[in-house]
Every structure is written in structure tokens, then in C-alpha cells.
Amino acid sequence: MRRWVVFLLYGLSLTASVAQTTDTIIDPKIATVLLYPQVGSTVAGGSPAQALNIPLVKLDDQAQSPLQLEFDDLTANYRSFRSKIVHCNAGWVRSVLNDIEYTYEYNDVPITDYQVSIGTKIPYYHYKYMVPRLKLPGNYVLVVYNERNRNEILFTRRFRVYANLVSVEAAIRFSTDVSRQFNDQQVDLAIGYRAYQSQVTSPQDDFKVVIRQNYRDDRTVTDLHPTNVRSFDQVLEYRAIDLRNTFPGGNEYRFFDTRTVLSRGNYVERVDRKAEKTTAYVQTDRPRSGIAYTQFDDFNGLYVIDHRETGDGATGADYIETVFTLLVDELPNVDVYANGAFNFWALNSRNRLTYDPSIGGYQGRIWLKQGVYNYNYSVTGLAPPLTRSGIRLDGNETLIEGDFSQTENVYEVFVYNRLPAARADQLIGYYTINFGQRK
Structure with missing residues (x-):
């Protein structure tokens, strides 16, 4: 019993020390932090293109497409690292959930898979770690810290687990603002909640919708409210007349x-x-x-x-x-x-x-x-x-x-909901659309 108490206090101390839930490298000797799902077949040693898969996985696909973490330690000396997963609400604020509510295993795991660089002028240790399965869809932060000092956090990395409990449709067009139609792109969307209606008490208030451009958390639109509630069809329409759903088109990178x-x-x-x-x-x-x-x-x-x-x-x-x-x-x-x-x-x-x-x-x-x-x-x-437009x-x-409305951009729609009497937000809908994709 005493051992479990010590473990619990150990985990609480680390969680309390996580000052931020952004993608951040704190230790300057840590570099090239990649987090991505293993999708499809891979060649020996892994396919480089795997890293283009963003850190997002469907709840039911975690076993087939687990999240893979990779990073380098430029001290060129072996260091013992551990990882912990922190659950967050829709706005990336830490939730009040206990570890056991969203993890299947003990939430404090050593990172033991490593290799030494070969033939490089800058020596480093390369670490790999497979993120364990989680119980709930939602926002998470992977925290990696020094095993010898749990308060020494090396980096934090965001990821998402989603479940498609509602349907999402979206369309991209040039901005309806005449002055910005050659520069901005507008996202119109609709959410169908017919299969989820038993959990909905107030359709216009129960869902939190986030739109993100090019996988960038610094390019998001939040605080969207439906402009039309079609109660008979169980559909919410988001076509904001205040242009909150409009993004600068940017340019090709x-x-x-x-x-x-x-x-x-x-x-x-x-x-x-x-x-x-x-x-x-x-x-x-x-x-x-x-x-x-x-x-x-x-x-x-x-x-x-x-x-x-x-x-x-x-x-x-x-x-x-x-x-x-x-x-x-x-x-x-x-x-x-x-x-x-x-x-x-x-x-x-x-x-x-x-x-x-x-x-x-x-x-x-x-x-x-x-x-x-x-x-x-x-x-x-x-x-x-x-x-x-609110960004x-x-x-x-x-x-x-420059900003050009013809620019090829990818947009994602995240739909969050907090069940009645629940204590945290869950990610219940995800949709992605590529505007201007080359054929």
C-alpha cells in the first residue's frame, strides 16, 4: 500500500510541474522531436514520409497505427528518460481527470529504445518510444523528463485521439468579404449529430468547434457558434457572417x-x-x-x-x-x-x-x-x-x-463535447479537407 501511495505522489508531483501544454523543447540539447502514427507498411528502418503523418490517431486504430515518438539527444551521452501523458480539455488546459480514467497502464514509462549516430560529425543518441493506447478521445500532451530528476522536463508534445461520433462536412471557398476575396479562404461547415443526439441537451451550446490550417496550432479559429440549427435533421450549420471562419491564404511554403x-x-x-x-x-x-x-x-x-x-x-x-x-x-x-x-x-x-x-x-x-x-x-x-477574423x-x-486565395492549404475541423455529468472534453469528430490540391 505504501508503494502505491509513493507512486501516486510521484505522478502528481510531475503533473504539477508541467507549466505548459504547448509543443515546446525546453532542453537545448534535445532536437528533432517527431511524433506521428505508424500508418500502412514501412520499409526497413522506417519510411521517412511517415513523419508527414500528424500526431493524431483514431481511438479504435491505436493498436494498428500507434503513435511513434522519436528525438535526438545532442549531449552524445546516454541519459535515462521517462514519459508521462497529460489529458487536456479542448482549449489545451489540463483536465481534472486522474490517470486511471484515460490510461490502461501505469502512466510513467521509461524510454529504453535508443541508438547511437553513425558516421556523423555531430554525435547524438537517437531515442524511440511507442505511445501506449488510451481510453478516451481528446487532447493529450506527452511529457518527457529526466529520470533522475522528475522536475527536469525536457520537452512537451501535443497529440490528439479522436472518435467519429458525429458527422462533419466542410467546404472551402474564397472569402465572401469582397475586399479580401483575393487573399483569404473561408471555411463553411456542418455537423450532423443524429447518431449522437441522446447525449445532446442544447445543440447550439454543447459542441466546441476548432478549425486549424496546415496543422498549425497558431493558425486556429475557436469560439464558433452555429448560424443555423436544423433540429429536425439534427444538423448544425456554421457559416459565420462575421467572417470568423476566414483564414489568410498565405503562400506556398x-x-x-x-x-x-x-x-x-x-x-x-x-x-x-x-x-x-x-x-x-x-x-x-x-x-x-x-x-x-x-x-x-x-x-x-x-x-x-x-x-x-x-x-x-x-x-x-x-x-x-x-x-x-x-x-x-x-x-x-x-x-x-x-x-x-x-x-x-x-x-x-x-x-x-x-x-x-x-x-x-x-x-x-x-x-x-x-x-x-x-x-x-x-x-x-x-x-x-x-x-x-478573430485570429x-x-x-x-x-x-x-503575401496572402493568396489560390494557395493550396489543408484544413482540419475538430469537434469537442463534454458529456452530461462528465469532467472533461472529448474529441468526438474530426474532418480534414485539402483546398486546391493538385491532381
Whole structure:
């Protein structure tokens, strides 16, 4: 009995120390944190394209498509890590549920699967961990911490488990605001709850709907209310006349390829190979906001780790000092960033660029593992901050990249509900739609 009390207190102490529920790397020696479901067949060592699967899995498919966590420890020394799963409500605030209410196993698991990098100039340990099955659909945060000090959290990573208990339909079109029809995209949707009606007491109030663009939690619309309740059909329609369901179209993401450093990959100007490190210079960029939209394929901001020579990106890919250069006149009182999923879309010192008058533009260096990366440029410090249809955009990407309503973007719809007398939100509906997808 005493042992179980100690275990319970141990878990509560860790949960209490989780200060945030965002995608965040706290330890600077942790890099390339990937979390994705294993979908379909894989080749030996895993398929690089698997990482393009976002951290979301259907409740009934967890056994067939489990979530796989991968990350690197750049200390190049073995460290003992443990993981814990925290349940959150629709707004990513920790719920009051106890571990036993949403987990099948003890919620504090060691991460024991690791490999050492092979033939890389920057040595590292590569860790893998399979996320255990969960009982409830909803929002979760995977917390990884130092086994020797449970208060030393290394990183946190969001993921979702969903159940399709309601039906969702969505359509994307150019904005109905005449002034923004060439720049914005509008999401109209409908939710059918006929199969779920026994759990619904007030249809217009019971559902929380979230729309997300390009898998980015910094590009979401929340607090949506139905504009029409068709009680006989058990259908809720969301066609907001205040344009809250409108997103800036953005632009196709820029990309570069560093899967090999023996030659220049796509959009890499040159590669400097030295004994202690390799430096890759991404093709010099310029603003695109003042030029016509150009169509090309991208990963919608995501990236893939791979190593062309060995085919093993997990342990064969090296860390490259990647140099970004943006030629633009100096912007007073403004910070410029090279932004992408590789930094969880965060704007911080890691991806900030500095103005260099000798080149007439901004430049920055970021250590990135070999692969194919999507990115764009974002700025902060503009007054007033850019807002659009209820979205407060922490970084202004319009200034450098432009907004075009023709841009290919993927949208997701999440539907949450809290059952009568329940203590937490559940994710009961999920739908994805790709606007402008190339055939």
C-alpha cells in the first residue's frame, strides 16, 4: 500500500510541474522531436514520409497505427528518460481527470529504445518510444523528463485521439468579404449529430468547434457558434457572417533539400564541408508579397528527415549548420524569423535572423538534421499586431510572403463535447479537407 501511495505522489508531483501544454523543447540539447502514427507498411528502418503523418490517431486504430515518438539527444551521452501523458480539455488546459480514467497502464514509462549516430560529425543518441493506447478521445500532451530528476522536463508534445461520433462536412471557398476575396479562404461547415443526439441537451451550446490550417496550432479559429440549427435533421450549420471562419491564404511554403551534402540539393546554394561541421547555405530569398502567386507542391510547412547515402535518417543523418538569407531592406523595430514546423512554429532566438548591412538583408544560422524542409519568413514588432477574423497572428507572414486565395492549404475541423455529468472534453469528430490540391 505504501508503494502505491509513493507512486501516486510521484505522478502528481510531475503533473504539477508541467507549466505548459504547448509543443515546446525546453532542453537545448534535445532536437528533432517527431511524433506521428505508424500508418500502412514501412520499409526497413522506417519510411521517412511517415513523419508527414500528424500526431493524431483514431481511438479504435491505436493498436494498428500507434503513435511513434522519436528525438535526438545532442549531449552524445546516454541519459535515462521517462514519459508521462497529460489529458487536456479542448482549449489545451489540463483536465481534472486522474490517470486511471484515460490510461490502461501505469502512466510513467521509461524510454529504453535508443541508438547511437553513425558516421556523423555531430554525435547524438537517437531515442524511440511507442505511445501506449488510451481510453478516451481528446487532447493529450506527452511529457518527457529526466529520470533522475522528475522536475527536469525536457520537452512537451501535443497529440490528439479522436472518435467519429458525429458527422462533419466542410467546404472551402474564397472569402465572401469582397475586399479580401483575393487573399483569404473561408471555411463553411456542418455537423450532423443524429447518431449522437441522446447525449445532446442544447445543440447550439454543447459542441466546441476548432478549425486549424496546415496543422498549425497558431493558425486556429475557436469560439464558433452555429448560424443555423436544423433540429429536425439534427444538423448544425456554421457559416459565420462575421467572417470568423476566414483564414489568410498565405503562400506556398519555400523548401530546401539537405538529404546529401556531397552535392547541392534543391534550393541549396553551396555546401561547406569542414572536419568539425558542415554548413549549408539555403538559396538567397526575397519577398514574395509583391509578385504574382506561383503554384508548386509543398509539405504544408512540415519536414522529412532522411539521409540519401544510407537511407537511414534516424542515425545516419548529420546535423547541418543551415544558413538562411533574406534580402530585404532593414525593417525598423521589427524582428525577422525563418519559421516552420522544425521549430514548432515558435518565434524565438533559435530561428531569429539579424540584419547584415554588408549583404543588404537578414541572415541566421539554425542547426537542422538532414532532410527536406518547408519554411517561410515571419516578422514581429509591427504595430498594431496583425489580426484576421478573430485570429491574432503572433507572427506576420503577410509582409514577406503575401496572402493568396489560390494557395493550396489543408484544413482540419475538430469537434469537442463534454458529456452530461462528465469532467472533461472529448474529441468526438474530426474532418480534414485539402483546398486546391493538385491532381
